[in-house]
Amino acid sequence: MKTKSKQNIISVLIPDGESHILLYVVNCLAQIKHIDIYVMSNTKYHPMRYSRYIKKFTYYAETSSDLDWIENINKEVKRHSIDVVMPIFESRIKTLIQYRSKIIQQDQLGLLSNIEDYETAFNKNKLTKHLEANQIPYAKCTLVTSFADLDKVNGLKFPVIIKPVEGYGGGQGIFKFDSKDELLAHFKKYPMIYNNIVQEYVQGYDIDCSVLCKDGQILAYTIQKGNMIGTHQFSPQFGVQFQYNKKLIDTVKHIMKSLNWSGVAHLDMRYDAHTDQYKAIEINTRFWVSLEASLLAGVNFPYLYCLSSLDKEFIAPEYKVIDFLNLKGLIKQIKKDKRFIVKFNFIRNNTPLKYSLSDPIPTIYKWIWRTKNILKSKINK
Known part of the structure; x- marks a missing residue:
């Protein structure tokens, strides 16, 4: 078992x-009193530098050398x-996996998968092949690296979506096409600057699953459907x-076991109305933007990641079946229905507003920074 810090x-x-x-x-992490948060960053004036929850924020100038970062x-x-040591985003999680042997104190590393499994989950084309090999429901797709490769889509059923093979989260670079002519017209207009997969569009609805795993076993999870x-x-x-x-989590369990996954992941799934299956669309091999939603539902993934990394057992938490709105959603809902602003219990318990109010300086700094940039861009026009 790993050694704890003084005074627990x-x-x-x-x-x-x-x-x-x-x-x-x-x-x-700030919801847990006995955690000290230290941050390394290559952004000197990151808004979170001013968070009252971070014990020490250290700036290191960005370097092209991964070994310098290690x-x-x-x-x-x-x-x-x-x-x-808890990396939170894909690129640096991958770097830490690749150079884990260079970390002097190995016991301090958080849960990490091996590089082969990580790249399989991260790369959408590799993931599709893995799902097919393990007889796990998936959306059929083909890899497109040049305009000539577009002949490969003849084996797919339209409509289709295109997306970058790696990276570009938040829906960036994803487009839907109802016919091959539309797809060809898109690539004639826009140069192919990265490798894409062309994937059959599954008729149904999106549903996501967030997980924390160790050696392929799910330690905690939440399932959430967009509303x-x-x-x-x-x-x-x-x-x-x-x-x-149950049907969805059984599929997710199969996926994570097949990858022998260790760490967190957020799986984008889609229900196929034609086959009555939940199909894996992609895996975000990192923490995710709806972490606060899971927290309000009763699952603190970053804290549980720390416990499992320290070999500390815990009972898998049962989450609450609740609705959640992020701050943009809250504003949108209030604009739609002004009376929503007096739903104090919902706003307190089902939105992240209380977290912004309890640590306001990063939000204020971010707002000032954005305002200055907007004014600067207008002046330069």
């Missing part, structure tokens, strides 16, 4: 604090007697409803 304090180092996910992770982690681990569309069809939802679904 758990010291956590987030080594990729430049990520936009940092806000949600910190808000979750050495900085070693410095911080030694300097602050870190118990858990308020985001900025566009493929972007994160402004609102979700938590629910239980």
Whole structure:
């Protein structure tokens, strides 16, 4: 078992604090009194630098050397007697997996998968092949790396969607086409600057599953279905409803076991109305923007990640079946129905507003920074 810090304090180092996910992770960890949060970042004036919940925010200039980044982690681990090193975003999770042997204090590393399984889950084309090989329901697709490859789509049923093979979260780079002519017209107009997969569009609805795993076993999970569309069809939802679904979680268990997954993941699933199956669309191999939703439902994924990384057992939490609105969703709902503003219990218990109010300086800094940039852009026009 790993050694705890003095006085039962758990010291956590987030080594990729430049990520936009940092806000949600910190808000979750801040709910636990016996956690000290340390952050490394290559963004000097990140809004979260001013969070009252972060014990120490350390800036290191960005470097092209992954080994330099690893050495900085070693410095911080030694300097602050870190118990858990917890990367939160894909690129740096992958780097830490690749160079894990360079971490001096191996016991302080959080849960990580091996590089082969991580790349399989991260790469949408590799994931599809893996799902097919393991007889897990999936959406049929083909890899497209050049305009000439578009002949491969003849084996797919339209409508289809295109998406980057790796990265570009938040719905970026995803488009839907009802015919091959529409697809060809898109690629004639826009250059193919990255590899894509063309995937059959599953007729049904989206439903997601967030998990924490160790050696392929699910330690905690939540299932949530969108109930308020985001900025566009493929972007994160402004609102979700938590629910239980045995058929879906059985499929997810099969997926995570087949990947021998360790760590967190957020699975984008889709219910196929024609086959009555839940199909895996992609896996976000990192923490996710709806962490606060899971927290309000009763599952604190970052904290449970720390416990499991320290080999501490816990009973899998049962989450509440609730509706959740993020701040954009809350504003949208109030604009739609002004009377919603007096639903104090819902706003307090089903939105992240209380987290912003309890740690307001990062939000104020972010607002000032955005306002200055907007004014600057208008002046330069």
